Amino acid sequence: MSSKVLLATRLYPPEVGAAAFRLQALTRGLTDAGADVSVLTTRPPRGTDDPRPAKGVKRWPVLRDSGGNVRGYVQYMSFDLPLFFRLLAARADIVVSEPPPTTGLMVALSSWLRRRRYVYYAADIWTDALAATSAPAPVVSIMRSIEGVALRKALKVIAISQGVADQTRQFSVDPSRVVVVGNGVDTETFSPDGPAAEPGYRYFVYTGTMSEWQGAEIFIDAMEEVLLRFPDVRLHFFGQGSAEAALKEKAARMADDRIRFGGVVPPAEAATWIRGAAGSLVSIVPDQGYDFAKPTKIYAAAACGTPVIYAGKGASAGMVAEGGLGYASGFSSTEVAKAMIRLLEEPDHGRAARAAWVEDNASLRTSGRHAAAEVLRAIEEGR
Incomplete structure (x- = not known):
């Protein structure tokens, strides 16, 4: 039975x-x-x-x-x-x-x-x-x-x-x-193989939940510095959460439509945007009792082969650095901007290794x- x-x-x-x-x-x-x-x-x-x-x-x-x-x-x-x-x-x-x-x-x-x-x-x-x-x-x-x-x-x-x-x-x-x-993550949906978004410009992507404790506004602040070097770059948010309205309000204060919100999209569509991105952005506000967390969006990005920029400290910072998944940054707009600029300047040869790491570990x-x-x-x- x-x-x-x-x-x-x-x-x-x-x-x-x-x-x-x-x-x-x-x-x-x-x-x-x-x-x-x-x-x-x-x-x-x-x-x-x-x-x-x-x-x-x-x-x-x-x-x-x-x-x-x-x-x-x-x-x-x-x-x-x-x-x-x-x-x-x-x-x-x-x-x-x-x-x-x-x-x-x-x-x-x-x-x-x-x-x-x-x-x-x-x-x-x-x-x-x-x-x-x-x-x-x-x-x-x-x-x-x-x-x-x-x-x-x-x-x-x-x-x-x-x-x-x-x-x-x-x-x-x-x-x-x-x-x-x-x-x-589902490594059949999130994988290096498959279509990648081609909007006609380079961009970074943030996917998933937007909560207060994640502090995604750090990436909007960093974009102001990034745009001084690379005015063609955009930032796309996909997802929802309690901080979404505040993020939209903050983004609206920028001069033009350089930060865009696409709402909740199916996993396959999210994977398409992740594959085409210069980097996927993840953050947790440090010292708020949540430094132990490992957001699933890290795995989703790495499974697509896309480098991760993690702003914060704790378990995720160590995983991103030790796994070769991208860059772990301090929780400051200046440090985040430096990591974003580095991804825009340097060729990326680690896509296959990141996807293999996720298949083996996540x-x-x-x-x-x-x-x-x-x-x-x-x-x-x-x-």
């Missing part, structure tokens, strides 16, 4: 995002191992309906913000509260929970009532990111308590990196119940299989 696994997540393809792709890879890994998988998720925003709904994916209407995202406490609750009752009605050997912590709390409560176990898939420490924003201290404190409950009550915590695993210690999680499975296919194995192992441990 096959094991029955239930995934609880507000994000799942066809929505675009690292969490959605990671859980899809987990689902494939579980299915390949013979498990029966069901996914409790949201109805995707208009314009992204999947013409071929995946088997076992059960969707529920949800409130979204003006950008079409399930982001914000009201939006979270519109998913989490119905989820609680959906979980109570569902049969499973084990449940897998994805952040935010409010979803983890619903999974923890329903699992206690149903007397079954759950696994918490920790892609990050959610409240560390929240604390790096302008969120009120009482809100951070409450959410940290909720995240602690979700982590401690899990039979197993699956972390995407050693940095995330280490951060779980602040919640008094038993280290023996935390496993690292790695993170990655394939989503591999991390999905590892995560699936840990979930199935948790079922046996629970028995």
Whole structure:
């Protein structure tokens, strides 16, 4: 008899995002191992309906913000509260929970009532990111308590990196119940092979989430210095996030249309823009409690062979430097501008090596299989 696994997540393809792709890879890994998988998720925003709904994916209407995202406490609750009752009605050997912590709390409560176990898939420490924003201290404190409950009550915590695993210690999680499975990207979509954008000028690209703790405004400031040397260069942003409006406002103060925002695009289109870029830009504001993170956009860029400029410090800076993925820069516009100018001046001969590094170290296919194995192992441990 096959094991029955239930995934609880507000994000799942066809929505675009690292969490959605990671859980899809987990689902494939579980299915390949013979498990029966069901996914409790949201109805995707208009314009992204999947013409071929995946088997076992059960969707529920949800409130979204003006950008079409399930982001914000009201939006979270519109998913989490119905989820609680959906979980109570569902049969499973084990449940897998994805952040935010409010979803983890619903999974923890329903699992206690149903007397079954759950696994918490920790892609990050959610409240560390929240604390790096302008969120009120009482809100951070409450959410940290909720995240602690979700982590401690899990039979197993699956972390995407050693940095995330280490951060779980602040919640008094038993280290023996935390496993690292790695993170990655779809190396079939993000690869050096395929079309590259040719807009008629050189450009840099920023893809993915634009949050306060990422500090992407550093690249807009750096562009002012870059344009003094290379007035033909442009900067393209693709994605969305809480800082998007502020970034657009800052970019609008420049004299012309040299910084452009393309919104959320399908992965294949993002890969096209990454392949054609002089460099892909990634940043994390240092000393905000998030220096341990390794953004997926680093892997996506390197998988396409494109050099990365990482502004910040910590785990990502070391990975970019040691892996030969591009340049690690201090978090200052002057240092970032120097790295951007260097990429514009020097020929790039490292595309194949970067793509090979990602295939060896950050394939989503591999991390999905590892995560699936840990979930199935948790079922046996629970028995």
